[in-house]
Amino acid sequence: MCGIVGGIAERSITNILIEGLKRLEYRGYDSAGLALINAGQVLRERRVGKVINLAEAVETSHISGSLGIAHTRWATHGKPTEENAHPHISGNVAVVHNGIIENYQELKDDLEALGYVFTSQTDTEVVAHLVNDALKSTPSLLEAVRQVVPQLKGAYALGIVHTDHPNELITVREGSPLVIGVGIGENFISSDQLALLPITNRFMYLEEGDIARLTRTSIEVFANGNRVERPVKELDATVSNASKGEYKHYMLKEIYEQPEAIQQTISQALNGNALRPDFLKNAEVDFSKIQQIQIIACGTSYHAGMIAKYWFEQLIDLPCQVEIASEFRYRSPVIVGNTLYVCISQSGETADTLAALRDTQKRAVAKGLDVVTLTICNVATSSMVRETNYSLLTLAGPEIGVASTKAFTTQLAALMLLVLKIGQVKNSISTEQVEQITSELWHLPKVILNTLQHNDSILRLAELFTEKQHCLFLGRGTNFPIALEGALKLKEISYIHAEGYAAGELKHGPLALVDNEMPVVILAPQDDMLDKLKSNMEEVQARGGELFVFADVNSGIKGKDRQHVVHVPNVSAVLSPIVYSVPVQLLSYHVAVLRGTDVDQPRNLAKSVTVE
Template identity: 65%
Template sequence: MCGIVGAVAERNISNVLLEGLKRLEYRGYDSAGLTIIHEGELHRERQVGKVQALVDAVKNNSESFKGHIGIAHTRWATHGEPAQHNAHPHVSGKVAVVHNGIVENYGPLKEELIEKGYTFTSETDTEVVAHLVAEAYKETNNLLKAVEKIVPLLHGAFALGVIHVDNPDELITVRLGSPLVIGVGIGENFIASDQLALLPVTNRFMYLEEGDIAVIKRDSIQVFADGQPVERNITELDAKNHNADKGEFKHYMLKEIYEQPDAVARTVEMGATSNDLKEEFLQRHEALLAKVRNIQVLACGTSYHAGLIAKYWFENLTRLPCSVEVASEFRYRNPVVVDDTLIICLSQSGETADTLSALRETQRRAKVGEIKGLTTLSVCNVATSSLVRETDIFIPTLAGVEIGVASTKAFTTQLAALMLLVLKVGKVQQRIEPEQLSEIVTEMHKLKGQLDRSLNLDQAIEAMGQKFEAKHSTLFLGRGVQFPLALEGALKLKEISYIHAEGYAAGELKHGPLALVDKDMPIVVLAPKDSMLDKLKANMQEVHARHGELFVFASESSQLVSEERLHVIHVPDVNEHLAPIVYSIPVQFLSYHVAVMRGTDVDQPRNLAKSVTVE
């Protein structure tokens, strides 16, 4: 959510920090700031709103912001309203701190510090950290030791960047439950919440582990775990695969919708030949997959909807029981996890705090013997993320960088990866007939063409979207495997257009939602030609009889045609199991065009963040 950038270099680093913040804007934020040590003093600037306001303010006082060491931050408000005095960095005497995450026990710590004479100028939990470091430095006269001393006092999940005027060549960083990466340069080194922020200055990265504290200098990086020096590997990335340019598109979201045919094709080709799974796909994990007797999916938001679709696939194709749960609820309700369960964690970023916490709690229970035969697997778009490093098995989604907060290509590539997994488990356990497996794999290779044809619906859906611009609420309906996609369509519409929307299983209409239907309530229906189509048509008649206006995405062969209060857009015919992947594009287009018409910030919707790293 919040974004950290820090640098220590031989050159002036103010522009490096500001460019890093610009590249982190996708994460969601409400204010931005930076602090640089210049001529033996801390120089700080903070602004509410966009990073550009900070850039302009620094430019107007550029001489004060020339320095070789500094930290910068974009804030997404948790403690205290979005305001300049709450923006980071926070300062205590000669100490400046930036912080991602939450210090859960900041209240009692703040009271103790006030008793010691410290004055607070913000409502944030972060200012507590700055004062604690300043107090510890009085006793240690060593910045590393001061930080090491205060970290055990902090409860919660956080990442820190700390500088001190008396140590003008030293940046201290801490990673505990919140992502942080070190960028390795030549005569300069960096820190950031996301490697994307640093790609203009380096493509070599060191990924910190939980609890690591590092000392960053121009020509050295020292990492400590439990007070002892440790080695962390350096990974070199291909910057071409992390392109964040909008190109010819008005918004990142639109660009990413159009990238889906290639992204899905890449993901399919990762695991499948023309009519079978590749022999090497998950080959070294076959022994683990062979013993699985139950599936548990943990995810949040859009990834949760992908998990719900996978539940239909697992149970229909392999007859293995599958449960799907919102990670934030799973962790706290003392759930029953049976032996020989495969835990599947879904996350675009691999840093989603709730999903990581649920995973770690389950692993803890397995370690003490409460769960036997536990296997963990991640489906993720970031191969270097915490989630990937902490699970037994990893399946990448080859979506490339996704910037728009409303997930598009990460969702459809998750679905492609999950279907490959379902087929692999079915094959390893001989729970799926070879003929059926071959049929589905063959159909998966057709997805690129079907998705390409779906992109041709752009203008027609834009015209349809005009009927939603002034609406206040919408229902999305689907049956069978389309029901989770109805939930996803509703989420997309509400998160970027701010129209209230709900997704329902169409058969549930008569159990409550039908009371909402009138001439002012648009009803979006997902209607592929499948075994549920006739029942879905009956549900549509229930709406039509009550003067509801229907907006239907239907198969070309469905025989549905437009008439009064029934607007039909035909979607390419697709295999029944794979239909949610193709039908994702129409619902994404609808939410996108309605949001543009309503003038919202499509890529950075209010109050939301791309990577949710707090509970």
Template identity: 70%
Template structure:
């Protein structure tokens, strides 16, 4: 959500800034801008819409942006509509600022600044920051000190990049509640919201911690915490593993759907040696066994797709280990004064590890200090805030996911959660060897079953033609498939803009059945499991009311297509792991419907990949 790029270098940095913004497009945005210092002046360009519009505008007068220090930004509107005047960077005097996050007390600060004679040209909270720094700089003609003095005045969450014409060799950055990394070069240094933005120019990164303020020059990086200079470790990453392009695929989302067999295989291999189905690897979470042995309750906190993964995990934990498990949306959990009981494992699930509500919920939980509290981050980004602030890190090895609608991050979350369930079950002797061996064997079959499910693509594309002109849709599932129904509905609404709802099929008679008519498609997840017969009765309730059913059924179900009842056969899979395999058909359905409707599949309107504001 929003993206920052900044650079101070010996070479022209305009193209570096623009390329960085392009690589941050996946985060979601509505406008883009950059400012470069050249010949003692700030040169700024801002455009509404795609980064390409900014690239084209800069190309009209490229000499204005031929500078060695600058900042750039993609904005996702919070305060003020998407408009050029609201786009970043914001300028006050000789100072330019880019900002991710929200300044909660900006209205009061704005009134004070107006009283001092400052004029505002935007509706944003960020312009307040620019004017405040400018105001304090008059009495403290040192950019770093002026920024330090401003930070305590700001309430909320923010990452900042700041430059000043009078300090043409200094780039100041602040991290408090929003992600920010420093890219380390030779004779040049960079900042960005995500290391992905900087991979063309460096693979060495420092990860700022909460409250850090840093000053970057071409040849130095100085970081302060609570006014004291500190050091932050430099991490080198394999740029090849983190680079992502669409390759032969039309969209990132489709590419990422097709990457799921390999991504899930990598995740499973964390805990299972290939061909060994009798036990978990000894080194899997080995150093955390003492902590896991004392767990008596599971609390999952997550948002969106990650919340649906947690819902599946609830079934698994309670069925396989008999440990009670609660799953809550982070934005609700953090505000209802929840009770976290002693000896709880708090699992925070986030693809990015920077989800603002999930991070805040974690911090609030840690303040309660219940006895035996253990926190675990299930995350795809090992350098994220969530990972750094929890006791245990369980990675999902999905690789970079660019499409806003999560696909491989979701299925790898499910795979990792199953591994965690098994680890706790074994550690606490809650899962016997026979069941463990069975599930380990089924896990090793998963990549092949996911690959087989991709062969349904053509049939699902044909099915999707029936959705092109629809306004609403229902997804139905029972038991372990209920969370997948929720996830399928979320995917469809995210990228096709069709209103969709997921329901437990047993709830049909309690309200949703009133919506069923010939124009309402009903998607049903129907593996031949312990709930299959009851689900068939629910389908008959829909069919009898002239609803049109689109059924994903296991091959062994022997369901037969008939009038207003379409069937696509999904490879047979064990009931416990079926949610992972059945995720693929609903992803493909949503994808093809979105393509037919002509929406922006990878960057759907109003949405962001990493939700770093409340």
């Protein structure tokens, strides 16, 4: 959601900014722009639509500079127009901004009273005018920004340049991610290190409230007005492997990367059919005190948490609650001692989840409660990883497609590892159970690989969806959340209205929607609920619904008139949600391709939701 790239160097950075924006396209955006400082002028280009439109405009205008900022915008305040695109300019100040300035209207009213004229409907433009106004009382750009920051309420990351300061770039982080890329004779900023990996693998991660001044040869970081040191970390260059390769879309590539991603994730914890002694060893004392689990997440990560609830309660007899972060943070939840708060996020920067974590920590301290926090995340350097007591990484590699696939299944694998670890520490799971589940985890990548071999059959099912406008997904037990996830995937990328339900709820409303035009997707693993699920299928067929069934090869479910079946390899009931994620991902992908939508960057959505 929005992307920032900026830098200062001896060389022209025009192409670096453009390339950085291209590498941030996965985050979701509707316009793009850049501003360069050259010969005492601000040179700006902005375009609605894809970064390629901006690149073509820059190539035509031949603008260049060694100091500049660039941005991809996901509209919050004001429609996607060129006037609302970043950077925004006031006098000789140019600003890019991720996040939301919550008190922008109040600030705007004050600035208009001072005679400032606004040319956009954005909240960001107030920052440019405030900095411009502050420079009337100080010649220092850094000092001007310091004066402005206390006036801003909300979440923001800022990049600021000025024609009278051609040798410095000012950046601010408050509630929105920002990293500094450390080069040799050049330094850069970005909202995501991925944008800078082609030019450096050394990064400095700013903390909340940090203000930094970058020159070509120095980086100064200030917190609460004082100079502070932030460590420089070197990132593994393999993280930058984010090309589509032979695949048509990132999403398809990432679906097919799931066997390897899951293998990587479980390998950090397993040694044969047992947990490695060093896996989360530093958390064992805290885990032994835990009396309940509270999972906080959004979107697909929330669905992963729903499945984990079944596992925590069924396998190790530990109470578990799961809540959407955007609700949890605002309903004044009761903070209970001896609770493990688990935050799940692909990026580790999800605004609502991060805010819920921080609020929980503050309230626990205020009440003197002993709580433990843990993040399950795909980004080792993220805010959530840094701000929780413990972290468990999903080693999925970069996920570019907006619709999450491999990040989701690796979250599930990581959650199962966490369940086993806590169960082992609390002696609530037998050695035999651990051995059985770990053995099944080792075989899981092969099962998923075999499931992917049904791609052509799933494509044929997808051809029957192209003219549909609505769809139901049904599952029971641990596959009810997969029904929710399947519906989310279909609506995200194909724009077909889809809903997921617990199949036992059919008679409580959804059955009214079933008719000859309503496709109903069924998830039918070989488990204790299979016979009841078959009864639900009969209910749908009796009302004329058309069934699309992903069924265990041993389920006895066969294809017939208006009942299309793809047989999924046999898998244990406990791990079936991970496997059954794959066919619903492929179905959604193929339907979207056939309908001609933008699979990797669906309309109105962003990969990393860093604002409310």
